[in-house]
Amino acid sequence: MSSHGALPLYLQISELLIRDIAAGRLIDGERLPPEREMAAGLGIAVGTLRQALKTLTDKGLVERIQGSGNYIRAKADPTSVYALLRIELLSGGGLPTARVLSVDRLPKDPTLPEFGRSAEGHRIRRLRFLSGTVAAVEEIWLDGALVGRIGPEDLSESLYLFYRQRLNLWIARAEDRVGLGPLPDWAPSDFPHAQGTPLPKITRTTWGQDGQSVEASFTWYDPDRVAYVARLK
Amino acid sequence: MSSHGALPLYLQISELLIRDIAAGRLIDGERLPPEREMAAGLGIAVGTLRQALKTLTDKGLVERIQGSGNYIRAKADPTSVYALLRIELLSGGGLPTARVLSVDRLPKDPTLPEFGRSAEGHRIRRLRFLSGTVAAVEEIWLDGALVGRIGPEDLSESLYLFYRQRLNLWIARAEDRVGLGPLPDWAPSDFPHAQGTPLPKITRTTWGQDGQSVEASFTWYDPDRVAYVARLK
DNA sequence: TCGCCAATTGATATATGATTGATCTACATG
DNA sequence: CATGTAGATCAATCATATATCAATTGGCGA
Numbered sequence: 001m002s003s004h005g006a007l008p009l010y011l012q013i014s015e016l017l018i019r020d021i022a023a024g025r026l027i028d029g030e031r032l033p034p035e036r037e038m039a040a041g042l043g044i045a046v047g048t049l050r051q052a053l054k055t056l057t058d059k060g061l062v063e064r065i066q067g068s069g070n071y072i073r074a075k076a077d078p079t080s081v082y083a084l085l086r087i088e089l090l091s092g093g094g095l096p097t098a099r100v101l102s103v104d105r106l107p108k109d110p111t112l113p114e115f116g117r118s119a120e121g122h123r124i125r126r127l128r129f130l131s132g133t134v135a136a137v138e139e140i141w142l143d144g145a146l147v148g149r150i151g152p153e154d155l156s157e158s159l160y161l162f163y164r165q166r167l168n169l170w171i172a173r174a175e176d177r178v179g180l181g182p183l184p185d186w187a188p189s190d191f192p193h194a195q196g197t198p199l200p201k202i203t204r205t206t207w208g209q210d211g212q213s214v215e216a217s218f219t220w221y222d223p224d225r226v227a228y229v230a231r232l233k
Numbered sequence: 234m235s236s237h238g239a240l241p242l243y244l245q246i247s248e249l250l251i252r253d254i255a256a257g258r259l260i261d262g263e264r265l266p267p268e269r270e271m272a273a274g275l276g277i278a279v280g281t282l283r284q285a286l287k288t289l290t291d292k293g294l295v296e297r298i299q300g301s302g303n304y305i306r307a308k309a310d311p312t313s314v315y316a317l318l319r320i321e322l323l324s325g326g327g328l329p330t331a332r333v334l335s336v337d338r339l340p341k342d343p344t345l346p347e348f349g350r351s352a353e354g355h356r357i358r359r360l361r362f363l364s365g366t367v368a369a370v371e372e373i374w375l376d377g378a379l380v381g382r383i384g385p386e387d388l389s390e391s392l393y394l395f396y397r398q399r400l401n402l403w404i405a406r407a408e409d410r411v412g413l414g415p416l417p418d419w420a421p422s423d424f425p426h427a428q429g430t431p432l433p434k435i436t437r438t439t440w441g442q443d444g445q446s447v448e449a450s451f452t453w454y455d456p457d458r459v460a461y462v463a464r465l466k
Numbered sequence: 467t468c469g470c471c472a473a474t475t476g477a478t479a480t481a482t483g484a485t486t487g488a489t490c491t492a493c494a495t496g
Numbered sequence: 497c498a499t500g501t502a503g504a505t506c507a508a509t510c511a512t513a514t515a516t517c518a519a520t521t522g523g524c525g526a
Contacts, residue, residue, distance in 0.1 A: 034476085045512045048511055067475055173466050176462065198431070199413075230411075232407045243499080278500060299508045
């Protein structure tokens with residue numbers, strides 16, 4: 001079951017929570033669910049969750065009060081390396097939303113980067129917005145072995161939230177490569193560039209908690225409105 | 234496996250791992266596969282692998298925890314800050330070198346991002362190579378308050394080595410933005426694109442340990458040969 | 467407002483099985 | 497003698513499961 005590169009489960013969980021705190025999904029002062037409930041939700045044993053929480057209290061990110069609960073004691077870090085959303089408006093930031101263009105289960109295209117074990121994948125095409133302005137078109141391939149079917153209704157929330165809650169899958173590692181690529185012909189007409197125009201293109205490969213690569217995605221973004229941003233601290 | 238005159242096998246293996254760590258293929262905190270599995274993968278005996286790992290723990294690059302695993306513990310080296318955000322050959326990696334085109338002390342251009350306190354800056358223009366192939370042209374602005382004069386002879390080594398050794402300057406934070414920009418007219422003729430061609434353009438701002446931004450740089454790279462790579466963990 | 471009780475919730479302890487590094491012995495090679 | 501391989505065994509860690517104790521919280525009645 002285990003494979004190369006996979007951290008111990010309790011460390012995976014603590015990394016996951018650290019990322020949620022940094023990304024602002026867990027807010028300062030917030031009380032976490034009871035340990036038993038939270039462990040069940042994550043599909044792990046309570047003892048394992050407690051080890052993860054222990055590492056967070058050692059880092060000062062969580063306060064644990066017997067009989068009361070576990071509380072977040074840290075603020076979101078807007079410059080977090082762990083913010084997986086990496087395109088921003090030129091003016092900075094922007095609230096991300098998306099319109100799903102299509103969801104299909106297809107045999108994997110041989111031009112895709114190597115990922116997952118299944119011969120099939122789910123292809124999701126989205127138009128992405130930042131604070132309402134058209135920012136990018138995106139094609140995501142999710143390994144077919146993870147889930148039988150995905151409907152557009154599954155994708156109303158954040159994709160990573162969907163991965164975690166429905167697929168019990170969380171992203172442990174990712175690699176982005178930024179190059180140049182022609183805007184694909186399925187780009188909708190409200191994207192402000194002509195099909196075939198060379199645009200900055202992000203190719204992302206992501207790995208799950210067990211070290212298996214599970215997702216590949218391509219993002220063509222509008223350089224007049226957004227930029228790919230990487231911060232390091 | 235070994236051949237005459239070559240290094241002992243266990244040293245070959247440790248050198249191999251050191252290169253993987255330096256190249257960012259093995260990330261800080263990552264757990265290596267179990268020794269038995271890893272040795273089988275490398276086609277060597279466990280004892281030999283253990284000798285190799287021993288030399289790495291002596292160098293402080295790996296921590297070995299009984300019952301848990303072997304973990305990468307990359308040294309905190311300011312140059313390693315940049316190992317994760319960089320341009321790489323499409324085939325992966327590449328040995329970076331550079332040819333300095335010009336070094337000047339000039340008043341700051343008002344189009345520059347805000348950085349430093351001085352009204353003047355050092356402008357360094359370089360042609361960058363990866364494993365000998367032309368990869369990018371780069372313009373770096375270093376704040377004028379940090380040093381009076383910079384000559385091309387100062388820049389033979391890594392720039393960040395120069396910063397640290399000569400300027401006692403410690404890079405604590407950096408931000409990259411990747412967009413699109415026309416190749417400037419000072420790009421040398423051996424760069425394989427015409428001046429004015431829209432190319433991926435990296436705008437980097439770096440901050441020193443005191444929170445002051447000290448450097449701004451622009452890099453135009455050839456998307457046919459290299460890509461900007463960001464690895465997230 | 468105060469005190470009490472029951473429910474909630476974290477803390478602690480123990481046990482078990484699997485994983486994984488540590489150690490040791492033996493042997494072959496050059 | 498250092499290197500490399502092979503195998504057996506020991507010890508630490510990881511993850512799970514279960515039970516019990518202790519602190520907090522909230523509701524209820526006087």
